[in-house]
Amino acid sequence: MAEIVRDKALEALNTFGVPAFARYYAVFADRRQLDELFSMPETEGLPWYVLGGGSNVLFTGDYEGLMLQPVGKRMEAVEESGETVSVRAEAGVVWDDFVRFCVERGYGGVENLSGIPGSVGAAPVQNVGAYGAEAKDVIREVEIYLPQERTVRMLRREECAFGYRDSVFKRELKGRAIVLSVTFELSRMPVFRLGYGDLVQEVERLGGASPENVRRAVISIRNAKLPDPAVLGNSGSFFKNPVVAPEAAERLKARYPEMPSYPAPGGVKLAAGWLIDRAGWKGRREGRVGVHDRQALVLVNHGGAAGSEVLELARRIVADVAEKFGVELELEVNVL
Numbered sequence: 001m002a003e004i005v006r007d008k009a010l011e012a013l014n015t016f017g018v019p020a021f022a023r024y025y026a027v028f029a030d031r032r033q034l035d036e037l038f039s040m041p042e043t044e045g046l047p048w049y050v051l052g053g054g055s056n057v058l059f060t061g062d063y064e065g066l067m068l069q070p071v072g073k074r075m076e077a078v079e080e081s082g083e084t085v086s087v088r089a090e091a092g093v094v095w096d097d098f099v100r101f102c103v104e105r106g107y108g109g110v111e112n113l114s115g116i117p118g119s120v121g122a123a124p125v126q127n128v129g130a131y132g133a134e135a136k137d138v139i140r141e142v143e144i145y146l147p148q149e150r151t152v153r154m155l156r157r158e159e160c161a162f163g164y165r166d167s168v169f170k171r172e173l174k175g176r177a178i179v180l181s182v183t184f185e186l187s188r189m190p191v192f193r194l195g196y197g198d199l200v201q202e203v204e205r206l207g208g209a210s211p212e213n214v215r216r217a218v219i220s221i222r223n224a225k226l227p228d229p230a231v232l233g234n235s236g237s238f239f240k241n242p243v244v245a246p247e248a249a250e251r252l253k254a255r256y257p258e259m260p261s262y263p264a265p266g267g268v269k270l271a272a273g274w275l276i277d278r279a280g281w282k283g284r285r286e287g288r289v290g291v292h293d294r295q296a297l298v299l300v301n302h303g304g305a306a307g308s309e310v311l312e313l314a315r316r317i318v319a320d321v322a323e324k325f326g327v328e329l330e331l332e333v334n335v336l
Contacts, residue, residue: 002026002036004043008067013054015117017233018307020059020336022067029072029092031145031152031180037066038147048147049336050178052119053094055235056126057334060307068178070121075101078183086140088183091121095128103211108190109138111214112199115222117229117236121179125169126332127162131218132193136162140185144177152180164264165240165332197221225295233301234292238314239272240330252325272321272329273297279320289313311335 008025011017024042028034037043047065051057072090075098079086085107089098095118099110112133122128123135124142139162142155161168169177192209194200202217203209227234244252249261249268256278260271276282276296283293288305290313292298299310318329 002028002033004040010059013051014057014059015055015229015233015235016058016301016307016310018059018301018305020062022063024066026066027069027071034145034178035150050121052122053117055117056122057336058235058307058310059336060311063336070119083187083189084185085188086183086185088181089120090181091119091179093120095120095123099215102186103215106188106211107186108211109186111211112193112218114215114218120182124160124167124179124182127165127167131196131199138184138186140183142179143181145180146177148176226298227292227300234298235333237297237332238299239297240332241269241272242327242329243267243269244327270327275321275325275327276317279324281317286313
């Protein structure tokens with residue numbers, strides 16, 4: 001039976017470690033429990049938010065609605081055909097546990113996404129990505145619950161309208177759909193993506209390309225660059241890499257020939273971390289918050305900070321980058 005907790009402390013449930021309370025909080029494992037929760041008098045007319053692993057959210061105050069957290073942990077291969085295998089995972093599965101599950105069985109396609117914090121349910125919402133791979137590359141369908149209709153739907157990959165850190169769940173279905181499970185289509189004969197950064201060298205050092213070696217390499221590189229949220233509060237990449245028009249990229253390249261850039265749908269993708277670093281923010285501390293000294297995309301809580309302090313720092317960085325480069329940075333983190 002579904003139960004609601006009042007005035008739930010959220011400090012331990014977000015990787016920034018900032019204090020906040022939810023007016024109402026509940027966990028759910030399936031559609032039946034969601035039906036119960038949305039039928040309760042307390043939840044009528046209230047806003048709601050799904051909190052996965054708390055790794056992509058910044059609380060700037062208390063949440064005056066219903067905070068939902070998925071706890072379904074089942075994952076299994078549901079279909080095999082030739083070189084492909086489909087794996088279904090419930091929304092509450094820790095994302096890296098899912099990646100490990102696949103890699104241990106020789107299923108290729110998600111090894112580049114190793115070490116990303118969060119839950120499976122958040123993967124299609126954010127279209128998580130790293131090292132040249134994105135969740136959309138392997139998602140086959142997403143099972144969603146629609147609270148207004150009290151119905152369940154299956155969305156095929158093409159219906160999810162995936163983009164760079166974007167999906168239909170952040171636009172048309174924002175505040176309307178809750179992910180119950182995701183089915184992924186993986187390969188027994190994967191083609192490895194090793195073109196990003198020093199990934200190929202690390203994979204070769206480990207003995208060559210395999211799902212396991214790519215996973216180990218990615219985790220090693222991430223651990224060397226990114227802080228552990230258990231030690232230093234953060235949410236990973238705070239900003240998206242901006243996509244600018246080709247003419248704008250050419251003008252910047254003329255001034256900064258060393259500036260990293262990559263072809264992208266709609267223009268040229270720039271490295272937000274490089275822009276922030278070049279603007280002088282990398283490693284900088286402002287009171288209880290700051291920018292990580294090894295990765296300028298990461299804002300950190302040095303201890304005791306409120307979410308509003310993190311947000312103010314982010315706004316100053318956005319303004320500074322816009323002034324210096326004429327590029328508008330967009331937040332990757334959800335701000336509540």
